[in-house]
Amino acid sequence: xxxxxxxMMPKGGEVGMKTAQETSRVATTKASSPAALxxxxxxxxxxxxxxxxxxxxxxxxxxxxxxxxxxxxxxVGQATTKLKFIVAYRLGLMQPPxxxxxxxxLSGLIAGRVxxxxxxxxxxIEQRGYGDFLDHDERYARAEEFLSxxxxxxxxxxxxxxxxxxxxxxxxxxxxxxxxxxxxxPEIYVSGxxxxxxxxxxxxxxxxxxxxxxxxxxxxxxxxxxxxxxxVCLRLCVICRPTMDEAVGAVQALLPAExxxxxxxxxxxxxxxxxxxxxxxxxxxxxxxxxNLYAGxxxxxxxxxxxxxxxxxxxxxxxLEYKEIGVTQFIIAGWPKLEEMMIFGREVxxxxxxxxxxxxxxxxxxxA
Amino acid sequence: xxxxxxxxxxxxNEVALDGRxxxxxxxxxxxxxxxxxxxxxxxxxxxxTHFARxxxxxxxxxxxxxxxxxxxxxxxxxxxxxQAVDKLKFIxxxxxxxxxxxxxxxxxxxxxxxxQGRVxxxxxxxxxxEEQRGYGDYLSHDERYARAEEFLAxxxxxWxxxxxxxxxxxxxxxxxxxxxxxxxxxxPAIYVSGxxxxxxxxxxSQGSCWLRVAESPAKLKxxxxxxxxxxxxxxxxxxxxxxxxxxxxxxAVESLLPEDTHENTTTLKDDSQMYREGHxxxxxxxxxxxxxxxxxVPHYGPVWTTMIGTPQELAGAFLEYERIGxxxxxxxxxxxxxxxxxxxREILPLINRS
Numbered sequence: 112x113x114x115x116x117x118x119m120m121p122k123g124g125e126v127g128m129k130t131a132q133e134t135s136r137v138a139t140t141k142a143s144s145p146a147a148l149x150x151x152x153x154x155x156x157x158x159x160x161x162x163x164x165x166x167x168x169x170x171x172x173x174x175x176x177x178x179x180x181x182x183x184x185x186x187v188g189q190a191t192t193k194l195k196f197i198v199a200y201r202l203g204l205m206q207p208p209x210x211x212x213x214x215x216x217l218s219g220l221i222a223g224r225v226x227x228x229x230x231x232x233x234x235x236i237e238q239r240g241y242g243d244f245l246d247h248d249e250r251y252a253r254a255e256e257f258l259s260x261x262x263x264x265x266x267x268x269x270x271x272x273x274x275x276x277x278x279x280x281x282x283x284x285x286x287x288x289x290x291x292x293x294x295x296x297p298e299i300y301v302s303g304x305x306x307x308x309x310x311x312x313x314x315x316x317x318x319x320x321x322x323x324x325x326x327x328x329x330x331x332x333x334x335x336x337x338x339x340x341x342x343v344c345l346r347l348c349v350i351c352r353p354t355m356d357e358a359v360g361a362v363q364a365l366l367p368a369e370x371x372x373x374x375x376x377x378x379x380x381x382x383x384x385x386x387x388x389x390x391x392x393x394x395x396x397x398x399x400x401x402x403n404l405y406a407g408x409x410x411x412x413x414x415x416x417x418x419x420x421x422x423x424x425x426x427x428x429x430x431l432e433y434k435e436i437g438v439t440q441f442i443i444a445g446w447p448k449l450e451e452m453m454i455f456g457r458e459v460x461x462x463x464x465x466x467x468x469x470x471x472x473x474x475x476x477x478x479a
Numbered sequence: 480x481x482x483x484x485x486x487x488x489x490x491x492n493e494v495a496l497d498g499r500x501x502x503x504x505x506x507x508x509x510x511x512x513x514x515x516x517x518x519x520x521x522x523x524x525x526x527x528t529h530f531a532r533x534x535x536x537x538x539x540x541x542x543x544x545x546x547x548x549x550x551x552x553x554x555x556x557x558x559x560x561x562q563a564v565d566k567l568k569f570i571x572x573x574x575x576x577x578x579x580x581x582x583x584x585x586x587x588x589x590x591x592x593x594x595q596g597r598v599x600x601x602x603x604x605x606x607x608x609e610e611q612r613g614y615g616d617y618l619s620h621d622e623r624y625a626r627a628e629e630f631l632a633x634x635x636x637x638w639x640x641x642x643x644x645x646x647x648x649x650x651x652x653x654x655x656x657x658x659x660x661x662x663x664x665x666x667p668a669i670y671v672s673g674x675x676x677x678x679x680x681x682x683x684s685q686g687s688c689w690l691r692v693a694e695s696p697a698k699l700k701x702x703x704x705x706x707x708x709x710x711x712x713x714x715x716x717x718x719x720x721x722x723x724x725x726x727x728x729x730x731a732v733e734s735l736l737p738e739d740t741h742e743n744t745t746t747l748k749d750d751s752q753m754y755r756e757g758h759x760x761x762x763x764x765x766x767x768x769x770x771x772x773x774x775x776v777p778h779y780g781p782v783w784t785t786m787i788g789t790p791q792e793l794a795g796a797f798l799e800y801e802r803i804g805x806x807x808x809x810x811x812x813x814x815x816x817x818x819x820x821x822x823x824r825e826i827l828p829l830i831n832r833s
Contacts, residue, residue: 147659149592176659179582179589182558186593189562205578206615208548216551219522220559240644240656242579270613283613286520287551 113467114434116460117197117344118161118452119415119444120169122146122177126153131412131446132367140176149178151186157449158191164456168195170228170442175237181213188221196221197300197442199228203243203253207260208271208283214297215287223291226298228320229254231308233384247383251307253277258299258315265289265296300344305385313339318440322390323347323417325401326432333437344440345433348408348418351426351445351454358420365408365446372410379414390414403429415444426455427462434467482801482830485570485714486534486819487811488542488560491551492518494526494816502720502813503734509813510737510744510779513549522551524559531564533816537823541568543601543809548610554586561594568597570670570809574605576616576626580633581644581656587634591663599668601690602627604678606751620750624677626650631669631685638666670714674781675752683709688807692753692781693717695767696799703804714807715800717771718785721793721812721821728787735813737778745780757781770796794829 124145125133132138139146161169171180184196198217200210218225231250232238238250245253256275263271264285271283289296301312302320309332312319319336323329323345333343352358379391391414393406400406400417403425408416419429430441445451490512493505500508512519534542544553557569571590573583591598604623605611611623618626629648636644637658644656671682672690679702682689689706693699693715703713722728748754757776765774770792775783786793797808812818 142659144659147661149589149660151593175581175585175657178592178660179586181555182586182589182593185555185558186562189559203579204582206576208614209552209577212548213552213555216522216555219551220524220555236655239654241581242651242653242656244652244654278615279617280615281612282609283615284515284548286515286517286549287522288520290521 112439114430114438114463115167115344115440116165116455117168117170117195117440117442118166119442119448120171120183121150121153121157121448122172123148123150124153125447126150126157126449128447131365144176146177149183149186151190154183154187155190157452158187158194160449160453162191162193164452165460166194166452166456168197168224168226170197171199173199173201173230175240181217184225185217185220188217188224192222193224195224195226197226197228199230201230201232201238201241201243202257203232203238203245203250204241207257207278208264208280208285210257211261211264212285212287215285215289218297219287219290223289223294226300228300228302229258229311229316230302231311233382233387234378235383247305248307251305251311254301254311255315258311262296262315267295302346303384303386304389308385312336313341316341318342318344320344320346320442322386322414323404323419324393325404326436329433329438330436337437342439343437344442345438346415346442348412348416348444348446349426349451349455349459350418350420351423351451351459353422355421355425358422362405362408362418362420365411367411375413376410379410384414387414390417393417423458423462426459427466430459430463431466482797482805483540483714483807484538484822484827485541485543485807485809486539487809487815488527488544488556489530489815490517490519491521491523492526493814494523494530495814496526496529498816500814501734502731505814506735510742513547513744517549519550522556522559524563527556527560528563530816530819531560531567534819535564535566537819538827539567539819539823540807541570541597541599543570544572546572546574546603548613554590557598558590558593561590561597565595566597568599569594570599570601570668572601572603574603574611574614574616575630576605576611576618576623577614579653580630580651581637581653581658583630584634584637584662585658585660587667588658588660588662591667592660596663599670601670601672602631602681602686603672604681606748606754608750611750620675620752621677624675624681628681628685631681635666635685638662672716673751673753674756678752679706682706682711686711688712688714690714690716690809692784693771693786693800693808694784695771696803698767699800699805700803707804707806712806713804714809715805716782716784716809718783719793719810719812719818719822720785720787721790721818721826723789725788725792728789732772732774732785732787735775742778744778748780753781768796790825790829794826794833797826797830798833 180198256278273280299316300318300320301316403421553571646653669686670688670690671686770788772785
């Protein structure tokens with residue numbers, strides 16, 4: 112199987128931004144941020160470039176600071192033909208049959224190009240604004256029930272009956288089916304580092320999504336999931352330049368003002384998410400996790416800013432090492448998003464595909 | 480103020496692109512759309528876009544996109560169709576109790592931004608207790624209205640927001656809520672539908688327009704006056720059947736009657752005042768006005784109430800409603816495309832001239 116590469120969808124207004132500093136999360140949470148509004152022009156440009164670059168899907172992030180992901184996927188999906196949309200959604204915001212009805216409708220409108228990234232929520236304050244007062248562990252218990260109900264609807268055998276602690280459904284039926292050329296239900300990515308998140312991914316997901324770490328650290332985790340038939344997808348950033356010196360120089364140029372660091376640290380340290388806590392401690396304790404993997408940007412750009420830094424060959428090599436240990440997918444971001452994605456499509460992806468073809472040919476020869 | 484005319488969005492795959500569909504075929508398609516084998520369960524952007532262009536040309540303001548477990552989600556449909564046409568507006572029917580109000584507002588605001596503000600909504604409390612339980616909703620009729628009251632109060636707080644939204648009710652609790660994506664426009668119009676006392680109260684306290692099924696002007700007059708005095712609009716829902724002569728119109732009506740005189744598609748709608756009234760209709764009251772016919776209501780429910788006549792007669796009827804204070808209509812016909820064309824060509828000019 113070839114590695115599958117996805118990219119983070121830029122936030123509203125981000126495609127037009129020239130520097131990384133403008134795109135920091137702290138800037139996104141400001142009332143004046145253009146991220147609050149849909150940016151069809153920027154998104155369509157980005158989506159077409161992603162299709163050209165060989166990117167399979169884009170991840171649309173969910174928060175109170177941004178437009179609702181289901182409709183962004185619907186609108187951008189009308190303007191594209193190949194790109195898939197990995198729609199992030201938090202559970203606990205609507206009844207599972209309603210969620211299934213919306214996702215199924217969306218699938219019928221964009222030829223099945225929709226997957227889900229289920230998130231339990233990382234900020235208790237933000238959750239309470241959505242009317243959700245459960246704590247971290249209970250949110251996962253609810254998510255387990257929620258996804259069980261969704262799966263029952265997608266299995267679409269008969270009526271759905273479910274009596275759990277958080278969801279109760281009687282003779283549930285949603286007539287609009289999930290429509291895709293090759294599936295009867297969406298791929299489901301479950302993300303998070305906590306034990307509960309891993310359990311949820313193992314029982315309910317098609318793919319476990321987590322932050323990148325060194326191959327040595329990830330090997331046992333990845334194996335456990337693959338042995339259970341669940342794929343593993345890594346979330347990371349990339350900085351790719353012709354030489355390592357230039358790449359490191361590009362990292363240095365990303366460091367924003369001190370004030371941003373202070374505010375981002377506050378977001379990270381006050382969260383009840385295991386993922387966010389892990390990322391901050393990696394940044395503070397290690398910095399460079401190995402020759403190419405840098406955690407030092409986390410205090411400025413958030414937990415997902417752990418970055419592969421290097422030349423096209425370094426990066427292709429790194430992706431293949433992750434493939435070696437069983438990773439199958441990546442969701443990548445860069446600064447600025449569009450330019451870094453074009454570099455990736457032009458310089459890195461062909462090297463990965465070449466190596467994959469070589470090893471496929473070798474395997475065929477051995478068989479013969 | 481001029482009358483506003485809206486239309487029902489046809490069901491998925493209802494629109495015959497070649498225009499070959501008899502009134503009876505169109506009616507049967509809608510009647511049978513509640514079966515899982517119906518093509519109406521799938522979105523139909525091609526047919527909808529075709530209809531939407533005709534509706535725009537006919538002078539229609541908005542389309543109402545209905546909500547049920549039998550059809551695609553109206554929010555998502557509005558978003559997709561809004562990308563394909565640029566004048567038509569969308570009234571999204573939604574039941575409260577299916578999602579948190581904060582999420583509902585985020586979805587509504589997002590869609591408004593993606594369709595340049597061309598969106599409003601019709602809140603429905605639900606009419607079938609079985610269908611509601613399938614959505615995880617176990618409240619009774621009256622409780623559903625009490626919850627809808629809270630739901631809309633939270634929504635309205637977001638749309639009026641100066642700062643964070645805090646709310647503590649029996650059904651909803653929201654703390655320090657804020658949403659960055661604003662509604663494009665001031666705030667969406669809120670249509671509250673139903674015939675019960677609770678629905679009237681809800682319309683008055685939280686809505687901008689009360690939506691109900693057409694009845695004789697004499698009967699509606701005091702009800703409409705009460706609502707208009709409160710500064711709300713009144714919108715009537717009905718079907719339209721128009722022919723050059725009355726005899727032709729009556730003949731077309733005949734073709735819509737079911738072969739099975741006991742046919743009834745509303746048995747599941749056990750928890751609605753409006754549907755209860757429909758069941759109680761006696762055959763000697765099928766013609767409350769010479770141009771208003773309820774003969775299909777016992778079979779298919781109150782929204783099949785039909786205005787019948789020549790363009791002149793129907794224009795007169797709309798003007799009679801206008802005189803008692805009705806401000807908007809949501810119409811439909813068999814087939815939808817031909818009827819909306821006819822309405823725009825033959826009836827609307829007569830109304831505008833008066």
